[in-house]
Amino acid sequence: MKTYSRLVLFALFARFISGTSAAQDLPAAADLISNYKLHERSIKVVEPHQTSKSRYSYVEYAAVPMDELLFRMFGNEWQSADSQIVFFAKDGYRSAISSAKLTKYRAYLAFARSDTQAFTVDNIEHDQKGIELGPYYLIWANLGVEELITHGAYDWPYQVTRIELQRKNSQDKLRPQNTSEATRIGMLDTEKYCLNCHSIRGIGGQKYPLDLIEASCRWQENALKEWIEAPSVIKPGTVMPALNRMLASEEREQAITHIVNYLSALKNEQPSPCANK
Numbered sequence: 555m556k557t558y559s560r561l562v563l564f565a566l567f568a569r570f571i572s573g574t575s576a577a578q579d580l581p582a583a584a585d586l587i588s589n590y591k592l593h594e595r596s597i598k599v600v601e602p603h604q605t606s607k608s609r610y611s612y613v614e615y616a617a618v619p620m621d622e623l624l625f626r627m628f629g630n631e632w633q634s635a636d637s638q639i640v641f642f643a644k645d646g647y648r649s650a651i652s653s654a655k656l657t658k659y660r661a662y663l664a665f666a667r668s669d670t671q672a673f674t675v676d677n678i679e680h681d682q683k684g685i686e687l688g689p690y691y692l693i694w695a696n697l698g699v700e701e702l703i704t705h706g707a708y709d710w711p712y713q714v715t716r717i718e719l720q721r722k723n724s725q726d727k728l729r730p731q732n733t734s735e736a737t738r739i740g741m742l743d744t745e746k747y748c749l750n751c752h753s754i755r756g757i758g759g760q761k762y763p764l765d766l767i768e769a770s771c772r773w774q775e776n777a778l779k780e781w782i783e784a785p786s787v788i789k790p791g792t793v794m795p796a797l798n799r800m801l802a803s804e805e806r807e808q809a810i811t812h813i814v815n816y817l818s819a820l821k822n823e824q825p826s827p828c829a830n831k
C-alpha cells in the first residue's frame with residue numbers, strides 16, 4: 555500500500571477514535587514532507603519578535619504550507635466555521651488560532667532558516683536572545699500585508715510539537731448576557747489579543763491555568779488596564795507580553811479599554827464567576 559493511502563486510512567481511524575477532536579504529533583521535517591507530500595518553500599517574513607514600529611527585521615525561513623498540511627491531516631473539516639487549530643509547544647503550552655484566520659491568510663510551518671543561521675529568534679519585547687524556534691514555528695507570509703505586520707507576534711507559536719483540530723470555537727460561549735456594541739468589540743479584541751494564550755469557558759489557549767474571567771476577578775479595572783498595558787512594570791520578568799505595541803497608541807488604548815469593559819461585563823454576570831475568588 556502506498557504511504558499516502560496508508561495515511562488516509564490512519565487519519566480516518568484517528569478521527570473515528572477521537573470523536574470531535576483530532577490531534578497529530580509532528581514527525582521530523584524530512585518525514586513530515588514525505589509523509590504528507592509537501593513541498594518545502596523559502597518564505598521571507600517581517601519577523602515580528604524582532605520588529606518594532608521603528609525598525610523592521612526580515613528573516614527567510616524554510617517552511618511548508620500550513621493549509622496543505624491541514625488538508626492532508628484533517629480533510630476539509632479544518633475549514634469549518636467553528637474550528638480552531640491548537641498548537642502544542644514543547645513545554646506543554648498551547649496556542650489556539652481560528653481556522654478563519656488560517657483560511658484568510660497564508661501561514662507556513664517553518665522548521666529551519668533558509669540561510670545557515672541557527673533556528674532561533676530574539677524577542678525584543680522580553681529582551682531575550684536566541685530563543686529556540688524548533689521543532690516547528692508557525693509563520694505568516696506578512697510581506698506587504700499591513701494588518702498582519704501590525705498584529706505583531708500574536709499567533710506565531712514556536713517550539714510546536716503537535717497540532718490539534720478542535721470544533722468549539724463558538725462565540726456563543728464568549729458573549730456576555732447583555733451584549734452592547736462596546737462589549738461586542740471588546741469580545742473581538744479579547745479573542746485577538748488574549749485568547750491565543752488564555753481561555754474563557756474552555757475557548758482559547760492554555761498558557762495560564764486559570765479561566766481569564768476568574769483571573770480578572772482579582773483585579774480592579776484600572777489595575778487590570780495597567781497590567782495589560784505593561785505587565786513587566788507590575789511583575790518584572792513575567793512572560794506575559796504587553797498588548798500589541800505595533801498599534802497606534804490611540805488604537806491601543808481603545809483596545810485595552812474595550813477588553814477590560816468586556817471582562818467586567820462577564821465578571822458581573824449572575825451567578826457570579828467571582829464568588830470565592
Ligand code: HEC
Binds near residue numbers: 748789
Ligand atoms: C503570549 C501569551 C499571553 C497573552 C497574549 C496574554 N497573556 Fe495574560 N498571562 C500570560 C501568562 C504566561 C501569565 C502568567 C504571568 C505570570 O504570572 O508571570 C498571564 C497572566 C495574566 C493574568 C493574571 C495575573 C495574575 O497573576 O493575577 C491576567 C488577569 C491576564 N494575564 C490577562 C490577560 C489579558 C486581559 C490579555 C489580553 C489583553 C492577556 N492576558 C494576554 C500569557 C498571556
